[in-house]
Amino acid sequence: MPVDPSFAGRTYPPTEPYDVGREKIREFANALGDDNPAYHDRDAARALGHPDVIAPPTFPVLLTFGATRRLVEDPELGIDYSRVVHGEQRFAHARPVRAGDSLTVTVSLETVRSAGGHDMLTSRSDIATVEGEHVATAWSMIVVRGDAS
Amino acid sequence: MSSPAPARPALEDVAVGTELPPQTFTVRRADLVRYAGASGDFNLIHWNERVARSVGLPDVIAHGMFTMALAVRVVTDWAGDPGRVVEYGVRFTRPVPVPDDEVGATLEVSGVVAALLEDGRVRVDLTAISLGQKVLGRAQAVVQL
Numbered sequence: 001m002p003v004d005p006s007f008a009g010r011t012y013p014p015t016e017p018y019d020v021g022r023e024k025i026r027e028f029a030n031a032l033g034d035d036n037p038a039y040h041d042r043d044a045a046r047a048l049g050h051p052d053v054i055a056p057p058t059f060p061v062l063l064t065f066g067a068t069r070r071l072v073e074d075p076e077l078g079i080d081y082s083r084v085v086h087g088e089q090r091f092a093h094a095r096p097v098r099a100g101d102s103l104t105v106t107v108s109l110e111t112v113r114s115a116g117g118h119d120m121l122t123s124r125s126d127i128a129t130v131e132g133e134h135v136a137t138a139w140s141m142i143v144v145r146g147d148a149s
Numbered sequence: 150m151s152s153p154a155p156a157r158p159a160l161e162d163v164a165v166g167t168e169l170p171p172q173t174f175t176v177r178r179a180d181l182v183r184y185a186g187a188s189g190d191f192n193l194i195h196w197n198e199r200v201a202r203s204v205g206l207p208d209v210i211a212h213g214m215f216t217m218a219l220a221v222r223v224v225t226d227w228a229g230d231p232g233r234v235v236e237y238g239v240r241f242t243r244p245v246p247v248p249d250d251e252v253g254a255t256l257e258v259s260g261v262v263a264a265l266l267e268d269g270r271v272r273v274d275l276t277a278i279s280l281g282q283k284v285l286g287r288a289q290a291v292v293q294l
Binding site for chain 2: 027028030031032033034036038039048049050054056057058061062065066082085086087088089090091092093095096139
C-alpha cells in the first residue's frame with residue numbers, strides 16, 4: 001500500500017534531551033577504529049578550538065535513528081518496517097556535536113514520492129541544544145519496497 | 150598535557166583534482182557487532198547470517214552507516230580537525246557482505262577535491278569500493294578549510 005504523499009510536511013514533537021558524554025563519543029570512535037585525538041583527548045580537542053571532545057561526523061545518527069523510528073512506527077503512515085531499506089543519508093553541521101551537549105531532535109517528513117512501485121520517504125531531523133542552539137540537520141531517505149520485490 | 154594541533158591543508162595548496170590520501174579498511178563480523186553496540190542499531194541482518202539469508206541477502210551485510218562512517222575517515226584525517234567537515238552525504242547503492250572469517254570485507258576509499266566553494270569551503274567526492282564495485286553513490290563531503 002503506497003504511502004499517502006499528503007503526509008509530507010508532518011512534524012513530530014521534539015525528543016527528550018540526549019546528553020552527549022565523553023565516553024560515548026570514545027566508544028563510538030573506537031567502534032570505527034578511529035583514534036583521532038579530537039574524539040578522545042579533551043586537550044587535543046581544545047587545541048583545535050573546541051570546548052571538549054567532539055564527535056565524528058556521523059555520530060548524530062545515534063539521535064536521529066530513534067527519531068526516524070517514530071516515523072516508521074507512525075500507524076497513520078502504515079509502513080512495513082521489514083520492507084524498509086536505508087537509501088540515502090546526509091548531515092549538515094553548524095558545528096560538531098561535542099561532549100556536554102544536551103540535544104533534542106525534531107523530526108519532520110519532508111518528502112514522499114513513489115517510483116517503480118517503491119515509496120521513498122525523506123525525513124529531516126533538526127538537532128538543537130536544549131538552550132535552542134541549532135547544531136546539525138540530518139536527512140534520511142528510506143525506501144519502502146513495494147509488493148513486487 | 151597539550152597535544153599539538155595536527156596539520157591541515159592550506160586553502161592555497163588545494164585545487165580541483167587534489168587527491169586525498171586513500172585508505173583501506175578491513176571489516177570483520179566483530180567490527181559489526183561493536184558498531185551495533187556503539188550505534189544502537191541491532192538490526193539482525195548486520196550480525197545474524199540466518200536472518201540475513203532469509204531476507205534474500207547473500208550474507209551478513211555491514212551497516213550502511215558504518216560504511217559511511219569509515220569512508221569519511223579519508224576526509225577527517227586529511228582535514229586535520231574532523232570538526233571541519235561541515236556537510237556529508239551518501240547514497241547506499243550496494244550492500245557490503247561481511248563473511249564469517251578472519252579476512253572479512255575490504256573497503257577501499259579514495260577522495261578527490263571536486264569543487265572550490267565560497268568562504269574557503271571545498272567539496273570532496275569520495276569513492277568507496279568493495280569486491281571491485283562501488284558501494285556508495287554521490288558520496289560528498291564539504292570541508293571548511
